[in-house]
Amino acid sequence: MYTIAIIADSPLPDRPCRELYDAIKRRGHVPRYVPISRITTSFITGNISVKIRDRAIDFDAAFLRSIGFLLDLEQFLRRVTTLRIIEEMGIVLVNPLEPFLRSRNKLEITYELARRGIPVPYTTCTEDLYYAYIEAKRLEEFVIKPITGSRGFGITKLNDPDIAFQVMKVLLGYRKPIYMQEYVRKPGRDIRVLVIDGQVFGCMYRIAPEGSWKTNVAQGGRGEPCNESRRDVEEIAIKATEALGLIYAGVDIAEKDGSYVVLEVNGSPDWRELSQVLGRSPAEKLVEVIVRLIKR
Numbered sequence: 001m002y003t004i005a006i007i008a009d010s011p012l013p014d015r016p017c018r019e020l021y022d023a024i025k026r027r028g029h030v031p032r033y034v035p036i037s038r039i040t041t042s043f044i045t046g047n048i049s050v051k052i053r054d055r056a057i058d059f060d061a062a063f064l065r066s067i068g069f070l071l072d073l074e075q076f077l078r079r080v081t082t083l084r085i086i087e088e089m090g091i092v093l094v095n096p097l098e099p100f101l102r103s104r105n106k107l108e109i110t111y112e113l114a115r116r117g118i119p120v121p122y123t124t125c126t127e128d129l130y131y132a133y134i135e136a137k138r139l140e141e142f143v144i145k146p147i148t149g150s151r152g153f154g155i156t157k158l159n160d161p162d163i164a165f166q167v168m169k170v171l172l173g174y175r176k177p178i179y180m181q182e183y184v185r186k187p188g189r190d191i192r193v194l195v196i197d198g199q200v201f202g203c204m205y206r207i208a209p210e211g212s213w214k215t216n217v218a219q220g221g222r223g224e225p226c227n228e229s230r231r232d233v234e235e236i237a238i239k240a241t242e243a244l245g246l247i248y249a250g251v252d253i254a255e256k257d258g259s260y261v262v263l264e265v266n267g268s269p270d271w272r273e274l275s276q277v278l279g280r281s282p283a284e285k286l287v288e289v290i291v292r293l294i295k296r
């Protein structure tokens with residue numbers, strides 16, 4: 001019997017966290033929900049302690065679901081170091097910290113995929129306004145994304161280089177780098193593939209709402225069965241997950257001219273819509289995997 005934590009930002013667990021909590025219990029282990037702000041580290045020469053309130057942490061493993069979104073740099077650094085200490089104490093993190101952090105950063109994702117020959121859309125990342133303007137003229141139709149965004153928030157499609165110039169100038173003024181990507185003319189949908197432990201757990205189409213090109217559920221997108229289950233899509237998703245070093249991931253894939261490109265690899269994917277479409281939740285499988293990693 002193991003104690004398995006679920007670490008997240010929110011004081012209350014969301015649905016995927018609750019499903020993990022229940023699955024841990026059902027499998028005969030002890031679940032613990034831990035908001036990351038409650039974890040304290042203390043130090044004295046030669047000794048380090050990690051506590052939740054007055055209680056030393058005692059879990060064997062933890063699902064790392066979220067470290068927070070609108071974080072200050074100091075808060076981000078504290079949380080990262082805290083998690084690194086926990087991991088170095090021998091506590092298994094799923095996903096492991098480094099890949100988890102990498103997958104929060106779209107620049108890292110695109111780099112890790114492109115260098116391995118996994119298909120990605122043409123992407124440029126820069127802080128050079130003049131260069132970005134030249135790219136905007138060349139690309140004609142493109143999107144600008146926040147490097148750490150999610151749920152489709154803030155992703156903007158542009159096709160006028162001078163509107164782009166103004167937008168990018170303001171972003172740079174707020175110290176936001178420009179991450180721009182060729183707009184992929186996908187067929188009103190993309191494909192979400194959930195990979196767990198080197199295998200496809202399931203996939204679905206995400207259909208964009210009428211008149212929109214965003215397929216995120218948070219943007220009104222909805223899941224539909226993706227029965228074709230094409231071998232090449234699965235292969236790309238598995239390779240992309242491996243490329244990031246993730247144990248499980250939600251991979252977003254767009255259809256482009258009869259072929260595929262990876263838009264994103266999520267290291268803590270929400271699976272609510274996918275569970276609905278598939279009629280099964282990945283929580284049990286994830287618990288099975290984490291228990292195997294504890295035993296290893």
Ligand SMILES: Nc1ncnc2c1ncn2[C@@H]1O[C@H](COP(=O)(O)OP(=O)(O)O)[C@@H](O)[C@H]1O
Pocket residue numbers: 121143145149150151152153155181182183184185186189190213214215216252254263264
């Ligand atoms: N280059 C692109 N071309 C066309 N659609 C895109 C492109 N990049 C992202 N999208 C769409 O925008 C939405 C959000 O994309 P994504 O890059 O996964 O960011 P997020 O982290 O916000 O989910 C998805 O619906 C995706 O299909």
Ligand SMILES: [Mg+2]
Pocket residue numbers: 151152252264
């Ligand atoms: Mg996405």
